Amino acid sequence: MTMKSSEGAKPSPWDVVVIGAGPAGLLAAGRAAMLGARVLLLEKMEKPARKLRITGKGRANITNMKPLEEHLKEIHPEPRFLRQAFQAFFNHDLVALLLEHGVETKTERGERVFPASDRAWDVAEALVAWAKAQGVTITRHAKVESVMIEEGAFAGLLVTRMPSGLSEKIEARCAIVATGGKSYPATGSTGDGFHFAETTGHRIAALRPSLVSIETRPVYESTTGLNLKNVQLTLWIDGKKHSSEFGEADFTAKGLGGPIVLRLSRKIVHALAAGQKVEVTLDLKPALDLPKLDARLLRDTESSNTCGQVLRALLPSQLVEVFSRTLGLTHAAPTALLKAPMRKQLLTLLKELRFEVTGHGSWEEAIVTAGGVSLKDIDPRTMGSKKIENLYFAGEVMDLDANTGGYNLQIAFSTGWLAGEAAAKKALGASFRQL
Ligand SMILES: Cc1cc2nc3c(=O)[nH]c(=O)nc-3n(C[C@H](O)[C@H](O)[C@H](O)COP(=O)(O)OP(=O)(O)OC[C@H]3O[C@@H](n4cnc5c(N)ncnc54)[C@H](O)[C@@H]3O)c2cc1C
Structure with missing residues (x-):
């Protein structure tokens, strides 16, 4: 491995460098560039936004049209943290931005929004095109290895270029960590950002798979693959009724999955981790008392x-x-x-x-990561770190997760937008004000 030295080099051409070209990184980079910043977006995979391309079973449930207060109810652990981000960029803004870039949307049951084409791919391509049109430089096959800090402020990134394996230091005034969570690692979301945050002095709330299927006892072999509609699942923790969900469930080879199981899974995973006794009961005839x-x-x-x-x-x-x-x-x-x-x-x-819950699905199959960079260490007005100057966070890397329904992507889009805006303002200083 060789390493270019930055000594004696020209001043960095970048105002803002964004790590990770998922939905959060694309919005962060695009917004910063829109405000006049020179932006470099680094993505370690071959294609940007690989996870976005498979969301919603390939259809991308990109947001939800429920009003803000309803939206917040679906988010954990601290929905209020997102007020400013949602004020800066919310569901209507996303729909408008996509429409401007050729992607019409449609709203389905439960106010869930999808591209009219039913193709997540179209959303990803439109956002990449939008970011480029704002002037963002996207570099693929660029894996950020570490974040450098000098005197309490962001000082640069150490990046490995693939396939050459060459290392280089990239400098910029500000950096935005938008590396996603740990779930579906094949898409590139391997949890690197948690490491960057931890090694630069940020607290990390315990990481757990969420929106995930569950393993149960008993498992009925004959039922594998059976899908049930209009059933009600109730969660019991240490013998006490916790909550219920009504809708669709699937019998799997190891237990239960499907929308209502996913919605209860956050609580189930936490309860199992705390060593509590977890059971679920399925009401097959909820319409009849x-x-x-x-x-x-x-x-x-x-x-x-x-x-x-x-x-x-x-x-x-x-x-x-x-x-x-x-x-x-x-x-x-x-x-x-x-x-x-x-x-x-x-x-x-x-x-x-009745089923005893004995476990849950792995990182490979979880839809999101619960836990992440502690919100205590992030300023909700800017997504800026409270520990390191000129360092920002956006998207799933933060300790925020939500139910199914388009909320997770909206978190990524909104926090990305706000982080990009704040980083651009910080990097450009007085010249930003002239924009
Ligand atoms: C199967 C599946 C279906 C889903 N469906 C929906 C849905 O319909 N609606 C919804 O709201 N949510 C859905 N989600 C959740 C949603 O996809 C995520 O919450 C969202 O993608 C998070 O966006 P992000 O930008 O924060 O992170 P990510 O999308 O994970 O993007 C992070 C990017 O950073 C890159 N990266 C990571 N580390 C580095 C590094 N060291 N250097 C350079 N680049 C790096 C990764 O390669 C990746 O491209 C789904 C998730 C899955 C797995």
Whole structure:
């Protein structure tokens, strides 16, 4: 490895250097350049925004049109931290920016916004084109190895260029760390920014996979792949009811997944890490309360000949097996067996199918990282570090995460925009004011 010396070199051509060309980095770089800063955006992967390209199952749920207060309710652990960032750049701004760059959007159920083309790729390409149009220089295959600090201020980056392996120091007035979290590492988000933050004196809130599937006991082999709509999942921690979610769930080879499981997963992962007993119960008939469901069972029992017929009228075939086994009934058993005690057992299974939660999915499959650079060390008005001058953070690298629904991407876009603006102002000083 060789290293270029900066001694005697010309002054740096860069006002702002941004680490990571994900949604946060692209917005940060573009906004800083828009304000007149000379901006270098470094990305270690072959293509910018690899993760963005696979979001929303390739459709990119880019934001959510719910009003600010509703938006904040979906964000952890400190939604108020984002007020200024959302004031600077919010859902309507994103939609307008994309439209200006040829990407029409559509709003679906739950106010979730997608590109009209259903192609996340189009969003990524438009944002790259927008950043370039603002004057950003994007350098790919450039992996930032470390952040240098001198006298409490940002002093440069040590960067390895691939495939040559050559190292160089890159200087700029300000730097923005937009390296994302640790989940889906194949997309380039390998948690490098946590290391940069920690080695420069920032606190890191414990990192945990979030929006992730869960492992359960029991696992019913026959149900793998089964998707259930309109069910309700309730989370129990140390025997106490915690919260419920209504919607869609999937049975997986190791347990449960799908939207309602993901929404409860943040709490589940934290509770497991704290050594608490975690259980979930699945209500397969949430539209019917116990008396109504009992009345329906009675009717079904009277109008059918066998237990198999009753169960098939209530359940998908994969669950009929599970229920028959649990109740010790054969399909051909006469409905006379479904008398009061057995019917009560069946009702409990239908309303409270219970699973112990034994684990959760890995970083490879988690949608986001909970935890990250402590918000205590970041100024919410600028996204600037409170520890190191001229250093800023944006996106998932910070201790912020949200539910599914487009909120995570909006966090990245908004914090990126604000960090870019603040870094440009800082780097340009008096000349910024003349803009
Ligand atoms: C499968 C999946 C689906 C998702 N779907 C949605 C969705 O529909 N809606 C939603 O709101 N959210 C979704 N998310 C979450 C969302 O993608 C992230 O929250 C968002 O991408 C975070 O943006 P970011 O810019 O902070 O980080 P990232 O998108 O992770 O980008 C960070 C970039 O930094 C680069 N980088 C890292 N380290 C270095 C280094 N040392 N040097 C140079 N470059 C570096 C990486 O290569 C990467 O390009 C999804 C996530 C996944 C995994």
